[in-house]
Amino acid sequence: MTTEAASGPILLVEDNTVDLDLALRAFARRDRTSPLAIEVARDGEEALAFLPRWESGHPTPAVILLDNKLPRVSGLDVLRKLKTHERFRRIPVVMLTSSTEDEDVRTAYAAGVNSYIVKPIEFGKFIEVAEQIEVYWCTVNHSQR
Template sequence: MSAPPPAVRPILLVEDNPADLDLTRRAFQRSHLVNPLLVARDGQEALDFLPHWRAGEPLPLVVLLDLKLPRVHGLEVLRQFREDPVSQALPVVVLTTSDEDADIDNAYRLGANSYILKPVGFENFVGVAGQIELYWCALNVPPRS
């Protein structure tokens, strides 16, 4: 008897812009992404996942984190994720429009696994979504816990 297949872990998208949220959803649908997409519409909503993860809910496979967020800035979300033992090793990809050197440097200093500039245009965004899916959902081996 073989073991049942592991549950497909979700992707957490932290995005406040409704147009970018819709674009991301459509791009992942076109890429036939099988991972469910959880959405936090601001930094506080992203941080609100921490108690659930501490209580044993499955961690997302990867977090796609915008920086320019209401209530709690994306860099603060990243800092708190890295300080919490439950989410310390959680892969976080910054997906943002900011190409400011300070944002890039601070994101990596705080432990971002990758920093991707949001592409302009749907087809370009689909291409990036496909690359994110290929690497983070198919090729990368995530932390087991």
């Protein structure tokens, strides 16, 4: 295990503009020596459109933050597609969602999600979650890709 930061961006897949703004502001407020690259997909179809880009050499993300309830293609369908892809199945995926339903949690873990986090409503709590995600998934835990 290494402690240097992962080189890829964070892919944030979020359709709710308020939650998207909250997440982007939380990551921007984090005090760091180098800026954190964040790419955004606003629905499941946009998220899946990254696969051909990654196959052609675009940097793969250090972690994907994936909402569950997305238009066009659900977060669970995006997760399943990623986890069955030969090259990209090792990219860590964190389900960052408002759903607290036990069935949603079980289904996400059965599909291969690496972590399931319920979105906090308060900005201060969201900053804490952003910090924990960044520290763990982008610095401490490097997947073998």
